[in-house]
Amino acid sequence: MITIARQCGCGGEEIGRLLSETCSLPFYDKKALIALAKEKGIYESMPNFFSEKPINSLLYAIAAGESVTKLGTGAVEQVRDMLARQSAVMIGRCGNYIFRGEPKLLRIFLGADIEQRIATIQEKHKLAKHRAKVLVQETDEQRAAFHKYYTGESWGQAQYYDICLNITGMTKEQVVKIILEYVQQMPSFLTLEIKKK
Secondary structure: OEEEEEOOOOOHHHHHHHHHHHHOOOEEOHHHHHHHHHHHOOHHHOHHHHOOOOOOHHHHHHHHOOOHHHHHHHHHHHHHHHOOOOOOEEEOOOHHHHOOOOOOOEEEEEEOOHHHHHHHHHHHHOOOHHHHHHHHHHHHHHHHHHHHHHHOOOOOOHHHOOEEEEOOOOOHHHHHHHHHHHHOOOHHHOOOOOOOO
């Protein structure tokens, strides 16, 4: 399992998709995870988790009649069970935490210079620079809150990942090359098939 957490505007989905294609692994972004959760019949019980939407944990717990701890633990357990024994690349949704302890797990965190991230979002969504900046900042805050709620850990802290990469000025191909060079040094990943170009 390869998990990718990312700051907004780092192109995490594109990098993850290229990595999955290069390693011939299934790719789970938001859309794919939601589709699988609906197929397994667990989406309706926690739509905010699969949409990676932050929630007011206290109010949500009261409304659901559950404790905050139980809600977070339930989501983690269900996703772990849903993807059990699969090899895949997974984007976001606390993947580094959900699969902790697995012998064949690579946890990646991608970051980049704020100006590059703003420019990426500005181009991707056709936004004015000030709107793109707000979107980047709000998205990062939401991801940090989401991660804290479900894991109790601080999002983006190096001790929770195997690789933390500042990808400023790099192409997605260069980022994937660095990740694969790391993977090839990991004994537990020696059986992973990597397509030669």
